[in-house]
Amino acid sequence: MKKLLLTFTLMLLASCEPPTQATIKASSSAASSAMAPSKWPASAFPLKVKVSTDFSDDEKFAIQDMGDAWNDSVNYQETFIDDDGDTAPKSNNLNSYVDSLIGVYKLSSWPSELPQTALAVTQIYGTRKNIGRSSEYIRIDHADILINYDNFDFTTDYSWGYDLQTIVLHEMGHLLGLYHDKSSVNESVMFPTITRSVNNRYPHTRDINNLKSKYGLSGSATSNAFRMPASTKALDTESDNEEEVIIQFEIMADGTEVKKIIKR
Ligand SMILES: [Zn+2]
Numbered sequence: 001m002k003k004l005l006l007t008f009t010l011m012l013l014a015s016c017e018p019p020t021q022a023t024i025k026a027s028s029s030a031a032s033s034a035m036a037p038s039k040w041p042a043s044a045f046p047l048k049v050k051v052s053t054d055f056s057d058d059e060k061f062a063i064q065d066m067g068d069a070w071n072d073s074v075n076y077q078e079t080f081i082d083d084d085g086d087t088a089p090k091s092n093n094l095n096s097y098v099d100s101l102i103g104v105y106k107l108s109s110w111p112s113e114l115p116q117t118a119l120a121v122t123q124i125y126g127t128r129k130n131i132g133r134s135s136e137y138i139r140i141d142h143a144d145i146l147i148n149y150d151n152f153d154f155t156t157d158y159s160w161g162y163d164l165q166t167i168v169l170h171e172m173g174h175l176l177g178l179y180h181d182k183s184s185v186n187e188s189v190m191f192p193t194i195t196r197s198v199n200n201r202y203p204h205t206r207d208i209n210n211l212k213s214k215y216g217l218s219g220s221a222t223s224n225a226f227r228m229p230a231s232t233k234a235l236d237t238e239s240d241n242e243e244e245v246i247i248q249f250e251i252m253a254d255g256t257e258v259k260k261i262i263k264r
Helices: 021-029 057-073 164-175 205-215 232-236
Strands: 047-052 081-087 102-107 118-129 137-148 243-252
Touching (some): 047 057, 057 081, 057 164, 057 205, 137 164
Antiparallel strands (some): 118 137
């Protein structure tokens, strides 16, 4: 199998100023129609998510609450995320995240390969399936969330600052396979812009519909969500044309947004 490294970055703008039309337009231009939809196989749920032991209790509870927020958003038709206790912290060596353990990590030393202005990164290891077909998608095999405590501080108590819950909810959306939603910060937690004053701790209707549509859950309204084959059977009827990829979703603090794809 031909292997390649595909790095795809979508950034959540994090300036103190409200987004201008220019930045919204820049975000829209980075929307990737070339990016096939991504999803976990149904058998992967509930995802056993561990939280690094270097988070404080308040931070740990905040992170766990956001997993529950996604589960609750679909009335537990599917339990997407299950709190699975603690795990040891990891270093800034990105290679050390290639394991079978889905973790939320607090990095006091941010990897040099990642932009220093990234607030957080969700790194997804997946397999591109049905390449070149209209049915192309990325099967998610593994994912982690890395939060940049090297360059930023996060709050959990609604005080001024980057709201940890808001960022974790957004990143867990990526973890579940959601891409950015360009509607507005009031309509989607996946909107690619955030400010220090934003508290977005519950998925909105658009997010819920996108998630329901992706995983074939009932009650989803018609939307522009990514359409995926819902059944495991559909996922099993694949072509041999596939390759392994890594996707990185970044929340940025410097108001820029970049999309890059690296092959090797
Ligand atoms: Zn994002």
